[in-house]
Amino acid sequence: MREDRPVVVMGEPGIGKTKLLGSALAADGRRSFVGGALAMLSWMEYMPLARALGARRLSGDPAAVAQLVRTTIGDTGIIALDDLQWADEATLEVVALLADSTPIAATLRSGAPVSEELRARLVVLGFAVIELAPLPDEEATALVVGMRADLSEVAVRRVVRRCGGVPLLLTQLAGPEGEASESLRIALASRLRGLDPESVALFHPARAHWKADSGHPERAGGAHAA
């Protein structure tokens, strides 16, 4: 981000894209204007940019909106857009206009229907792609132990094994003896919404675990249908 090259953080659901973006912006020091797309509102023109600028709605052609963004963030700001996979086409056109002149950072979920095509578009625009990989076992273990010093070694190992290095799972699967919590079910239900079946299958081990433990297969299945 310091090189003023546009950058996009890419990775599977729950891997830590939003958190990394937030940490990078905090470390960056420039004034950040953070917005982003929402799955349920991807039909709404310029919504991700309106959130970033603190506007209720934005309208006009992409060139005018790009100019408004430049004016608003000034010479010392940076614009950040979370969850580009849900952005409307007009927002993406503005991103294209800003890419070589305005500091911009974004996140993009892999596994969404548009992810690969969008990644290719961003690369053509000069974006550097940062691929977030799962946490290695050692870091995953440290994360779980840091949160739950009371868990037995066996329970910690079980959580680490089941979570495949995904921080969302690691941080929420640390219930008593490493069982899935209600908040995890809710978080996953919302995050899996709109994903293709292949991506939902990434969560298969955790879902199988819920089924086995809860005795409510219909509930576990509801996570990806929600």
Ligand SMILES: Nc1ncnc2c1ncn2[C@@H]1O[C@H](COP(=O)(O)OP(=O)(O)OP(=O)(O)O)[C@@H](O)[C@H]1O
């Ligand atoms: N390196 C990390 N160490 C500890 N916790 C982390 C780390 N990365 C992410 N988390 C936590 O994991 C959870 C998921 O992270 P985050 O929301 O950033 O994922 P995401 O990739 O943006 O997911 P989504 O695709 O659903 O938007 C959050 O609670 C976050 O605080």
Ligand SMILES: [Mg+2]
């Ligand atoms: Mg996110």
